[in-house]
Amino acid sequence: MPTRILKKSWFIKSIFFTSAFIILLIGGITYRNIDDLSKSSELLTQTYRLNVELEQIFSHLKDAETGQRGFLITNDPLYLEPYDAGRENINYSFAELKELSRNNPTLQKNLKDLNVLIDERMDYFQKAFRFSAVGNYNDQNFKENFYKGKKLMDTIRLKIKGMIKSQNDLLKKTQHTYESNLKVTPIFLYMVLLFSLVLMFFAYNKIIRDLKEIKASNEQLEIFKESANQSQIISQHGNWIWDIDTNTFKYSDNLYRLLGEEPQSFESTVENFMKFVHPEDAEKLSREIEKMITNKDLPFVYYRIIQKNGTIRHFKGYGKLHESSDGGKKLLGTITDITDEIDNLRILEDRNLELERNNRELSAFNYVASHDLQEPLRKIQTFLSRLEDKESSKLSEVGLTYIDRIKNASTRMRLLIDDLLQFSRTNRADNVFEVSDINELLESAKQDLAEIISEEDAIINSDKFPKINVIPFQIQQLFLNLISNSLKYKSKDRIPEIHITYSKIKASDDPEILKPKKPYYHKIIFTDNGIGFDNEYAEKIFVLFNRLHNKDEYSGTGIGLSICKKIIENHQGFIFANGKPLVGATFTVYLPIT
Amino acid sequence: MQEDYINIILADDDEDDRLFFTDAFDELRITTNVKTFNDGVYLMDYLNNEESIFPNVLFLDLNMPRKSGLECLKEIKQTDKFKDMAIAIYSTSASEEDIEKTFVMGANIYIKKPNDFKTLKKVLSEVVTINWQYHTNGLNKDNFLLRL
Incomplete structure (x- = not known):
């Protein structure tokens, strides 16, 4: 599970970077908007002041005109006062306007034009004064001059109006862009914020879920640790971890217990461990540990330790290199107390x-x-x-x-x-199994009994047998014993007949075999027409020295069938007897097919 | 004229068996010279004596004190001058193990001591009249044990 969490951390990472990007974006947009706002208000102020100054220029021009007219009519120099002041004020306003139009080339050009026009108008004023000085008001030139002055005044008015209008237009246009910007920005910002909120919500969820997973896997780890601890106690295991990178050891609690000590009661080092090792095994174990340190591997090692109370325990150790995903190398080792095993x-x-x-x-x-x-x-x-x-x-x-x-x-x-x-x-241990021709073994047994067979005129017929893996002389003995048994317990009023049949059977199909050791068996049945026996003795007749008849009647020793049973047991087979008094007996032999 | 006798030696620690053995030869109509020894040490002492007469047939019991029949058999077979001596193992048991061992060690015939006197006489007369040359050529594990 932790690896899954690790693998999924890209999700959190991407969410973090997206959020950071969004915050920067919002900041940028806000900065731009505020910048726009300040620019727009600056423009507004500029336009306002421009308009005021232009109006003032025109008003000063009008004052100058009024003053001039008053002087012309009265010839009183008192009226020249506003004219002179007007002239001065116009210059002031022009300076102010120049300052205001610093960043606006169109305006500068317009101002230059206006200045030319005003200068021209002033020229006409001066000309009018020259006419008045001579008092020639009805002169055609004076009239024309006056008329031209009025015309020029109209042009100036138009020019100023135009300038104010164009400035107002510019303001309006800027204002409009700014307003439309201002209208879209909140929606955009809102959307972006909403989006980042959603992202954050997902990230939060994810983090919470991962935390839960980590907690669950931590809990599982804790449980696993505890059960490992318990299983170490019950199975008499201990383990150690050798961190190769830092060359430090860590012993499990139960390792201390195996040494007869309290858990973590001493520092887990090789030296401390070696103090417990049986002196006779110390050298061997040190060698193995040295080898382990160079080879980073510890094959099975057996040694003894002595606990502080003097008890000697037998240990078996094993270690294997473990490489973690981040490349850290650790040798994980297990120690088992095998004293009981060894004692047993x-x-x-x-x-x-x-x-x-x-x-x-x-x-x-x-x-x-x-x-x-x-x-x-x-x-x-x-x-x-x-x-x-x-x-x-x-x-x-x-x-x-x-x-x-x-x-x-x-x-x-x-x-x-x-x-x-x-x-x-008849022992199994000293005898060798070999694949033998059972027909030959039967023939040899019959030869051994040839004398009695011919004496009794006995009839023996048998199926053909396959080759079977047996102890040959024992199987011959089995045939001999079973046949001589049949001949010994023959019925007195008929010629003895023995039928030997062979078949191959499946153990599960045969009700007689209760606990088969092999799935298939050779089945050999000996049937005779002798005196038979009561079935209640079917098992007893195989017991050593057990006889069903008085020894005066029949000369048995009670060993022959016991030998048969022993032979069959040597072959991992089964033998069963079945009898019917006065009718005959059946012996069934099962030999496993190997 | 000692040369006309069939020289026979029996090494057996059992007094009764030695008695049966000599009685049987006494009753047989074969001119034999029977010598008996109580154990392997006496036997080997006799055989190793330069002046001793070599037997035509040597009967060896297996279980004897001091030196067993098997040890005697081994010593005899290792000595060149005894090489052609016919050796009959004469033992109470006829275990497969004993038969196998003595056959491999070079004995010529294996006799299981019979349990009645008539059979004993029959067995002994059979053994002393065997043509050893012929018998040894056709010897195998199956006819090694004397069956009557």
């Missing part, structure tokens, strides 16, 4: 060793017992045969019966020992 592993190892030892002892015991038991038995049997050969004539009928009984007992004992030996050898 040690216990497990001990138990495994013990188990292995027990197993070895047991099988050694089994082997030795079976093996060493054979020797005295063999001697008993041999001595019996010697006794029978050499001394039988000296024995009574009862004595011979006893010898017979001893012979039977020792034969049975031999059978038991052989089977036990077989059972103890």
Whole structure:
């Protein structure tokens, strides 16, 4: 989320620059307007003064004319006073006008024209005085001069009027532009202000929203930090951060706890940490840290630490370089307390060793017992045969019966020992799986039993088998045991028949397989027509030394089917028995397809 | 005329077995000269003596104190002058492991001690009348163990 806020800051930036631009714009416009206003008022004053002076010039001219006329009529020099003053006043006004028209070339030209006209008028005044001095008022020249003076006076009046008008026009025009400007400016300013207000509103909204987002992500960060803290405690983790740029370390609270200390109770430095490291591991760890500092990487490292109370704990460390978006480099490291793991592993190892030892002892015991038991038995049997050969004539009928009984007992004992030996050898560990021709294994088993098969006239028919990955001699043993089992428990009133069928099945389709380890199985079914058994013993018959019949009737040891079960378990398969008394038995074998 | 005898030696620590062995040869109608030793050390002492007569067939029990049958077999096979001696392993067990090991070490035949006297006689007469040259040429792991 913070990166999103960062990315969106261009929006705020653009709003800031737009606003600044708008403020400058408003300032510029206002300055221009005020400038216009002052110029316009200056023009107004100028026009007013110009008009006044022009009117005054005309009025002085009129005074001068009136004075002249009065003098001409009365010849009293008293009337010459206004004439002289008029002349002077006109000059003053002209000076004033010149000053006022400084920036206005048209006006200057007009003034020059006016000045020429006034000078001309004055000339006529002077001429009139010359005529009056001689008293020749009826002279044609005087009259003409007077008339020309009046005409010129009219021209001056017109000129002044024109000048005033043109000045008024200029004022009006300026005033008009200024007014129209003044009329548009407020609307424009208002619009601009409104626009900037809207922009500011957006910016405000945006800032508020971003602040909220930052606050939310801060809160999330806080929560995450706390849960990381908790998970460190519960999983016995601690972490450290090495800021490569400033070469400073920071340890998490739980790292201190793992060391058996209060959080942040000492400065987080390598030196302080090394104080806790087991002396035997210190050198190794220092080497790793040196390597870490040069390589900026810390592979898995294992070491021990000693807490202040003397407890030794096993640590596992790991570190990885982290580069932030602004290029800052930090090495983030994690430390785990693996003491419990190591303790458990040690216990497990001990138990495994013990188990292995027990197993070895047991099988050694089994082997030795079976093996060493054979020797005295063999001697008993041999001595019996010697006794029978050499001394039988000296024995009574009862004595011979006893010898017979001893012979039977020792034969049975031999059978038991052989089977036990077989059972103890049926181990998975020492036997190698190989892809074998099951048909051949069955054939070998049948050969081993050839004598009894032909004795019983037994019929054995079987499907063709594929090659299967098995421990060959064990599978041969399985066939041998199952067939001899069927022949042993044959029905007395019919020829024994054994049918062996093969099929490939899907574990999920077969109701017998409750917990399949593989999806597909080879299924081999042995069906015989022997004496069968009650189904309530279907599981019991696989238990070691378990027999369903009296040993006088049937010569079993109760080991053969246990061996079968062991073989099938070695192959990760299943074996089930199914019987019907007096009808026959079925043995179903499942071997996983690998 | 000692040359006409078939010289036979048995090394076996079991007194009863030595008795059965000699009894069986006594009852067989083969002219044999049977010598027995209580363990491997006595056997090897005898064989290493220059004046001793080499047996035609040596019967070796595997489990013997002091020096086992396997150790004797190894020593004999390493010594040139004993190279052509026929060696029959004569043991109570017939474990795959023992059979395999002695076959690889160069024994000529493996006999599991029978559990009646008649069979013992049959086995022994079979073994002493074997044409070793012929037997050894066709020897393989399957016919190594004597079956009757």
